[in-house]
Amino acid sequence: MTKAINWGIIGPGKIAHKFAQDLAQVEGARLSAVLSRSEERAREFARAYEAPHAYADPGAFLACPELDIVYIATPHSHHYEHAMRCLRAGVPVLCEKAFALNSAQAREMTGLAREKGVFLMEALWTRFLPSTIKVLELIEQGAIGRPLSVKADFGFKAQPDPEGRLFSPSLAGGALLDIGIYPVFLAYLILGQPGKLQAMAQFSPTGVDQELGVLFHYDNGGMAHLHATLQALTKTEAFIYGEEGTIHWHTRWHEPSSFSLISPEGRLSNFHFDWDGNGYVYEAKEAMRCLREGLQESPLWPLQQTEGLMALLDQVRSAIGLKYPGEA
Incomplete structure (x- = not known):
């Protein structure tokens, strides 16, 4: 045993x-x-x-x-x-x-x-969900050809509690680190580190980002269009567009969920993942x-990739001008 x-x-x-x-x-x-x-x-x-x-x-x-x-x-x-x-x-x-x-x-x-x-x-x-494992497997097999771009969002309407973890600067609140990390992670997982990025944010009265839009530009021509908000419920979907097809990750894509593989002719192959508990x-x-x-x-999510994702989140924060208390 x-x-x-x-x-x-x-x-x-x-x-x-x-x-x-x-x-x-x-x-x-x-x-x-x-x-x-x-x-x-x-x-x-x-x-x-x-x-x-x-x-x-x-x-x-x-x-x-x-x-x-x-x-x-x-x-x-x-x-x-x-x-x-x-x-x-x-x-x-x-x-x-x-x-x-x-x-x-x-x-x-x-x-x-x-x-x-x-x-x-x-x-x-x-990163560890069966749905993510399958998406990466399909991309590795060439199911959509070379990935060209990623589009992903995550949003919900949060109660604007200035002392709560979502809106308190001292607790590193804001949309980016709480939910924006998911679209950023997906772009990083599929396309890697961008050559340059652009980002804009709307700030809460407490001084943290309550909504942001991010655009990644890749040296090979790829792009990622990312959105996160604490002000409204969004579809929370993701799309991975390739030269020979598309993966449409359905709503609440960051959870164990379902997605469709779409051929250039529009044919659908659907993948559904049952799950118990919270994931x-x-x-x-x-x-x-x-x-x-x-x-x-x-080996599925090595420390080097965690370091890369954190560096990317830093770049987004730099672009929107967000610092937390105690940071240089």
Whole structure:
């Protein structure tokens, strides 16, 4: 029987609840420990998911004998601090997207992981979904020929709470790092780093981006048209246009979903992916596979690609003039 892998969670918020629910569906996974600034909140979360250990002290959490890997689910602004503490203690990390506040922090995190020989992976869950795996497989097989351009959006109407994580500058709020990362990720995954980019944003009263449009230009003539907003519900679709066909990723494309392969003549081949839970099973399984095989990073989403995506997000922020408190 394969030895169970004991998980810890830092930050028992909304996404952590979804992850814990999915973790219960992963064979060989066990939620062992929870860390929160509030001991009461940690205990409530631990009780809900039958985790034996609850902590408010990071040192005690990392000293827990039943801790094989930690999932970091705090706001973007705290990822660096928590990941670095885990890595210094030699504890493997699955860190929620956006991986860090900026690329400088990301490079420190990946550098320490490599130096310590400790597993580290960005929890960019869309990368590990069966739908994404199939899209990449079809492109590799030449189903749409050479990819020429990407068009993707993500938008929902958020309550403009100035203290909430979506609108607070101190929590690295804004559309880009929360949902804009998905269209940017897709363009990067399919077309790579652009030669140049243009971006415009509308800012909230708190000073973070509440809507933005981004245009990537590639040296080979490719383009990406990307949109993210916290002000309105959008279709949240994606299109990958190739020389010999199109992939239309249907609504809520970043989730386990469905897509159509469209031939130049307009013929459709439809692909549908059933899924249980919240969709975080796949990233958890990948992290556990890597741990069991002694890998320090995932070949599906290696640290170099995380670094590249963070650098691209920095370029978009530079183009719209967005800085967070404490950044140079």
